[in-house]
Amino acid sequence: MYSHSWRLGELERYGIPTTAKLSRATMLHVAEDLDADFVVFGSFSYDGKNLTIDSRLLRVNPAALLPPLHESGPLETVMDLHTRLLWRMLSANDHAYPLSLTEFSQMHKAIRLDAFEHYIRGLIANEDETRLRELREAVRLEPEWVEPNYALGEAYFTKRDCASALPWYAKVPRTHDRYLEALFSIGVCRLSMNQPDQAEEAFATLQILLRGSNAPGVDFPEVLNNLAIAKARQNKFPAAQEDLRRASALDPDEDDYPFNLGLIAIRQGDFNGAATQFREASHREPDIPEDRSLLVAALEKAGKQEEADQERNAALEAFGPSGVTTTHLESKNDSLTHLERVTTEIDPETLRFEMESAEARAATNGTQESRDTPAIHLRRARQQLSGGQLDAAEREYHVTLAADKGNAAAHLGLGEIARRQGRLDDAVKELQLSLEARDSAVVRTTLARVYLEQKKTVLARGEVERALKIAPNYAEAKQLLEHLQNGKPGEVPPKGGPQ
DSSP, X not given: OOOHHHHXXXXXXXXXXXXXXXXXXXXXXXXXXXXXXXXXXXXXXXXXXXXEEEEEEEETTTTEEOOOEEEEEEGXXXXXXXXXXHHHHHHHHOTTOOOOHHHHHHHSOOOOHHHHHHHHHHHHOXXXXXXXXXXXXXXXXXXXXXXXXXXXXXXXXXXXXXXXXXXXXTTSOTTSTTHHHHHHHHHHHHHXXXXXXXXXXXXXXXXXXXXXXXSOOOOOHHXXXXXXXXXXXXXXXXXXXXXXXXXXXXXXXXXXXXXXXXXXXXXXXXXXXXXXHHHHHHHHOTXXXXXXXXXXXXXXXTTOHHHHHXXXXXXXXXXXXXXXXXXXXXXXXXXXGGGOOOOOOOOHHHHHHHHHHHHHHHHTTTOGGGGOOHHHHHHHHHHHHHTTOHHHHHHHHHHHHHHOTTOHHHHHHHHHHHHHTTOHHHHHHHHHHHHHHOOOHHHHHHHHHHHHHTTOHHHHHHHHHHHHHHOTTOHHHXXXXXXXXXXXXXXXXXXXXXX
């Protein structure tokens, strides 16, 4: 299930007010881009005595609106109404659903209504203190309920209060679907508290879980990056470099990984190697002054003053007189810690899907693939693409298209693969096929970037303007249009905004 914050973020990307009443077409469009299977919507009313809930289930692929569901009862029975409604949704969609209502109800621990109320109030609170107070009250009333414990960990983590976040994250059991996210955040907190040995343990455990015990999974560059930082702080330089090189290969657009490799080279006194890595970082993201500043400093320490002066002059031209700072490089570990780029967020949906996929493959000894649906192939392709396994992702996208010729998401994925491989004409073709199947601000912005790489500025501007007509508040499209208005022709700006 997509979280409250994820749904709000997606609405913001489309320029849709969070209070808007959405049409079914809009819900379907957003759900397709989110790769959701279903949308639940409806209404409720209260007459002072009874609560009445009307619910609909909108299936995304193939699109279908299931018959309405209706439940009513006293307000104090809302948790029972919730359980009955959930069971009816599941059984209405799957006529072979194996559990009776009694069996389904027995699987769900009864939650006190007042605890549930405080939990929801905590989730939607706008102020930190209100959020923490409500969530703590939910935990007090239901100490064994995992959700408010995890939410408290998240609330403190957002405030960067790791000492307070860790005890709450520790209450999330391994069997819970939030465990992987909690473990990742625990690792980030351990790095923040400069406890690299415990951070390494957290990220190494996460990596093992994602790979699966019987079937190899996919490495996540975000996990590898943080694992490498934890190792580097313990002077485990070769192992850290191996992890970062893997992360860099998996995500060739991200500059953080070569940047962190440059810091490790400095710790080893290899300033030539550091310059090579900082140059790679600045190639990946030309608009980040820190990458250029470290490149200049590394060249100076390597004794390449003339080359350093050339890079400084180029940076001054690009960023102005205050854009390049003077950086003094020391090889001591603690002097570079503040420069390290720790990844603090990871896509929770991808994490969960990979975990479920590894478990499914292990449970079926690899026979599950023959029974996978196009939606499963599409999800697997997206996960492999995010992990840098382009050939495997391409195969899965083609399997998806064999069953669903007009799948817009599959054509978008193939377009992204072609872009990464430098096959820009093929990328344009696939992105246009995606748009023929379904118009999308995301796809048009991606197509605009490809046109920029081809130095077709007019076409790029046309696509990004069309994207903003679809989603006026889409941050990445707005950033790209601003670049086209102010930047140099043919330059491709770095990606930004919600992904």
